[in-house]
Amino acid sequence: MFTKSNKYDFDFVKENMMGPNSIKIFEEVSESLKLEKDMRILDLGCGRGLTSIFLAKEYDVIVFATDLWISATDNYERIKSMGLEDKIIPIHAEAHDLPFANEFFDAAICIDAYNYFGAEKII
Template structure:
């Protein structure tokens, strides 16, 4: 199989942290603390961006079959909104880990404001080197986070280690469909990530780390194929965003979204929810 894991130069961890520190304010204002993509059923779906984004979080939670009281690790937890949603809707305990100090501070504030300070906690850290004891969690959520890892193998082994036997991991990522390896690597580099892998290219390292596949959902047309809806969300809130960040910043956001989602309109990039399990023995 042609491999996407050998091409391109990428930013180091400090650069990734800085990238997310700088984007925190706009992300917070634009989608109320949700920094991952959204899920619409079709072009006629009029759900606002925040509602569509929460749908994707529920897709992950349902795939994990989260149960009341379970311990969940959210790696690359962003501004904390998905962790708070999981705790609120599924009554689980969530620990979020993020390399961005600014995002962790905002996540802490959100949890306190929601009255969940004891149920949802966040810490600054690198999820490539987790210091939790073996078997600490029942489930791991990694939403659009693992593409910033230059070497997947040790990171996936670390996630495997902190899961109890039978624990589940669900990751969500854009996936390369019609794009070749070189074009996919170039696309990823343009947006600060290290990979744009196919589903098969995700499954191989997951299995090598010791996971067993439970299911995967390819929902590209309902996520990455909905680029015009993200742009519409910008225009709907243009006056509000411009008052806070200026017209130039809003124009830049729109242009970035148009460029990012363009391959989705031709089906060249999809979007997958992949759920795996640590074997019971």
């Protein structure tokens, strides 16, 4: 259990957590997902991008790390420091006004964030 997420430096994880350990939650969720290299994934409400980093590193997918409270620049600095700038695109956006085309993503994830905006219709 948690063989992937336990590999991550816990100080880095703790520094960037905004609630529960999102990479552990995602690792559990991922067991029911079929993720393949180069899939386009929306990480909605990604916060400081922990799950985006995890997705890019563990599954070699392209992640659109989208958040409202954390700026795209802040996330881009973290993404670059991990050498993942070719895999993760940081986006600052409101969940009800997303700047993406219909049918653009192969999958969307939302860890510990849906409860902030999910009561209102998104699309």
